[in-house]
Amino acid sequence: MSGLGYVIGAIILYYFFFKKKKLTPEQIAEKEKKDAEAKVLRDKKAAEDLKKEKERLKLLKEKEKGIIQELLKSNERVYFSHSFVSEKSKLYLINSLNNKIIEGSLTSAENLYSDGFRIVDIDKTGQSAQLESFNFIIRFSKRVS
Numbered sequence: 001m002s003g004l005g006y007v008i009g010a011i012i013l014y015y016f017f018f019k020k021k022k023l024t025p026e027q028i029a030e031k032e033k034k035d036a037e038a039k040v041l042r043d044k045k046a047a048e049d050l051k052k053e054k055e056r057l058k059l060l061k062e063k064e065k066g067i068i069q070e071l072l073k074s075n076e077r078v079y080f081s082h083s084f085v086s087e088k089s090k091l092y093l094i095n096s097l098n099n100k101i102i103e104g105s106l107t108s109a110e111n112l113y114s115d116g117f118r119i120v121d122i123d124k125t126g127q128s129a130q131l132e133s134f135n136f137i138i139r140f141s142k143r144v145s
Contacts, residue, residue, distance in 0.1 A: 068105050075142040084136040117142045
């Protein structure tokens with residue numbers, strides 16, 4: 001077959017197999033109905049997913065509260081600071097089970113000092129000498145009388 005034959009064959013294939021046919025009003029109505037039903041199902045699933053996510057976050061917060069309460073009973077605590085530049089810098093407890101920061105445990109050295117804690121050790125982490133890129137791991141201890 002010549003090049004012209006291939007072109008004609010391609011046009012015929014396109015016309016019969018790929019050309020969009022106009023929908024009848026009944027087909028349009030059916031398509032709109034199916035689209036509306038699909039939207040209702042998507043919205044329902046999204047609402048269920050949102051509810052499940054809220055429940056998961058609630059359970060996670062409750063679990064986090066329990067971990068915080070347990071860690072606060074200790075006389076030895078390890079905190080993380082993004083930038084420890086004063087007694088009022090933000091400190092977060094570190095979960096000793098997974099070494100992750102507990103966001104709900106925000107405090108400061110000032111509060112810990114008033115509770116009888118003292119700094120035992122400070123480790124700086126980070127690659128740069130810029131103060132903004134320093135992270136600190138700070139161990140506090142409370143002397144028991």
